[in-house]
Amino acid sequence: MKIHIVQHDIRSIQPEENLKWIAEQLNTKESSEALLTVFPACTLCGYPVFGAAAYTDLQKRSQSVLQQLISMSDHRAFLVGMPLQIQDKGLCNAIVFVQNNAIRGIITKKYLAPDEQKYFVRGEGVQVIQYQEQSIAIGFYEDLKELSKGHIEQPDIVVCCGCNVFDYNKPYRTRYRMHKIVENLNASLIYVNRVGGEGQYLFAGGSMAMNAAGSVLCQFPYFEEHSGNVDLQLLASCEDEKPEAVALVHKGIVMGLRDYFRKNGLTRAVLGLSGGVDSALVCALAVEAIGAENVHGLLMPSQYSTDHSVSDAQQLAENLGVAYDIVPIKPLFDTLRQTMQPVFADRPEDVTEENMQARIRGMIVMSYANKFGAIALNTTNKSEAAMGYGTLYGDSCGAIGPIADLYKTEVYQLCDYINRDREIIPYNTIHKAPSAELRPNQKDSDSLPDYELLDAVLNMHIEEQMSLDEIVAEGYDEEVVASVLKKVRLNEWKRLQFAPLIKVSPMSFGLDRRVPIS
Numbered sequence: 001m002k003i004h005i006v007q008h009d010i011r012s013i014q015p016e017e018n019l020k021w022i023a024e025q026l027n028t029k030e031s032s033e034a035l036l037t038v039f040p041a042c043t044l045c046g047y048p049v050f051g052a053a054a055y056t057d058l059q060k061r062s063q064s065v066l067q068q069l070i071s072m073s074d075h076r077a078f079l080v081g082m083p084l085q086i087q088d089k090g091l092c093n094a095i096v097f098v099q100n101n102a103i104r105g106i107i108t109k110k111y112l113a114p115d116e117q118k119y120f121v122r123g124e125g126v127q128v129i130q131y132q133e134q135s136i137a138i139g140f141y142e143d144l145k146e147l148s149k150g151h152i153e154q155p156d157i158v159v160c161c162g163c164n165v166f167d168y169n170k171p172y173r174t175r176y177r178m179h180k181i182v183e184n185l186n187a188s189l190i191y192v193n194r195v196g197g198e199g200q201y202l203f204a205g206g207s208m209a210m211n212a213a214g215s216v217l218c219q220f221p222y223f224e225e226h227s228g229n230v231d232l233q234l235l236a237s238c239e240d241e242k243p244e245a246v247a248l249v250h251k252g253i254v255m256g257l258r259d260y261f262r263k264n265g266l267t268r269a270v271l272g273l274s275g276g277v278d279s280a281l282v283c284a285l286a287v288e289a290i291g292a293e294n295v296h297g298l299l300m301p302s303q304y305s306t307d308h309s310v311s312d313a314q315q316l317a318e319n320l321g322v323a324y325d326i327v328p329i330k331p332l333f334d335t336l337r338q339t340m341q342p343v344f345a346d347r348p349e350d351v352t353e354e355n356m357q358a359r360i361r362g363m364i365v366m367s368y369a370n371k372f373g374a375i376a377l378n379t380t381n382k383s384e385a386a387m388g389y390g391t392l393y394g395d396s397c398g399a400i401g402p403i404a405d406l407y408k409t410e411v412y413q414l415c416d417y418i419n420r421d422r423e424i425i426p427y428n429t430i431h432k433a434p435s436a437e438l439r440p441n442q443k444d445s446d447s448l449p450d451y452e453l454l455d456a457v458l459n460m461h462i463e464e465q466m467s468l469d470e471i472v473a474e475g476y477d478e479e480v481v482a483s484v485l486k487k488v489r490l491n492e493w494k495r496l497q498f499a500p501l502i503k504v505s506p507m508s509f510g511l512d513r514r515v516p517i518s
């Protein structure tokens with residue numbers, strides 16, 4: 001009993017484009033030999049479609065594509081996902097069961113995400129369909145909780161159609177959940193998930209099949225398109241891929257950046273190279289995603305920059321094969337100070353002058369982007385974003401933030417991973433004390449706690465949603481914790497104006513963690 005599993009990258013709001021690869025898969029030998037071909041959820045229009053789902057033109061285009069698929073389903077059975085208007089109910093997120101030129105069943109999503117609730121109505125959840133003497137329970141990933149409540153009859157096969165947004169814990173949670181379903185129901189299981197980057201979201205794939213005994217029969221790769229057949233009657237298990245979280249995050253961000261450029265018709269990237277670890281990591285990721293020939297670095301030393309900042313940035317560019325220019329900012333900074341002197345009068349220099357330098361650098365990066373048709377990459381990390389440690393309209397500028405969902409300690413971990421085989425990011429870049437270099441002898445530690453301490457507190461507060469008292473109860477100094485939480489609270493307004501990030505954590509700013517500005 002073979003099932004054809006298709007793990008593919010879906011183009012959002014482009015059902016006609018998705019029709020092409022769906023049709024290709026249905027015309028393969030694997031599909032013709034299988035009992036059923038299973039595609040990810042939201043196959044025709046992608047996910048998330050947000051407000052586009054409510055527009056009738058997209059619904060009509062999806063219906064047209066569905067009709068074309070139905071017409072080519074001779075001697076085929078498959079599952080395909082789409083937004084579907086259900087009579088007397090409304091617009092549902094649906095999975096359509098097509099077989100022999102007809103719709104044989106419609107499964108509608110019951111447990112909707114908050115954003116989905118704005119556009120879709122609540123559906124019926126998991127349904128059991130009888131097909132080829134098999135009882136098949138079909139449902140969305142979020143609706144599988146129904147299987148443990150005894151609300152449906154005992155199935156022979158469970159088919160889970162997923163379109164699951166990635167975070168570094170999700171693959172392990174998903175694996176555990178699938179094992180528990182098989183264990184509770186004594187049924188074979190198919191889990192199919194899409195791959196690809198969709199703006200701020202990543203989809204990891206990792207589709208799998210298990211027999212009723214709980215053996216993993218196949219495990220598809222993460223962050224790669226893949227398809228193939230699995231025989232659910234097999235007894236032998238396959239080699240089980242369980243990659244480390246850092247490897248998944250690395251592969252995911254590279255894929256997310258590549259898809260961001262590809263799907264938006266972009267080719268070139270530019271970023272400021274400070275000689276620091278954040279810009280070095282973003283540059284290395286960009287080179288993997290779109291190629292060194294498409295990435296340009298701008299070295300923008302000030303009078304406060306150390307010699308090794310420039311040399312470290314040059315070494316990184318040479319290691320990666322990236323072209324770069326050196327654009328000193330002192331002449332512009334001096335001119336701006338002179339221009340503002342009549343306004344500032346005799347007020348002493350302070351953070352204002354530091355922010356001037358960051359904004360000059362932002363202007364230079366954006367000017368290059370405009371002139372050469374490039375996209376500016378933001379280099380802010382999650383620790384900095386949490387604390388408001390950055391200059392609005394300065395180092396916060398950019399079209400996408402590849403590492404904005406990574407704490408500083410995770411940035412170091414990813415750098416070490418990239419350097420696992422050879423030195424790509426210079427040793428000195430990783431091991432020197434972090435500094436914005438906006439005043440003499442400045443260090444991050446002048447304004448922030450040690451990153452190990454800071455990130456531990458931030459993780460408890462943001463990911464684990466712990467309060468001041470709860471964090472202090474874990475043994476942390478109350479004054480330090482109170483100061484950190486205060487800065488997190490006061491800088492919400494600033495984070496809302498930062499570049500969009502690529503989500504890799506369970507609790508990303510702006511996407512998952514939404515709190516009032518005031």
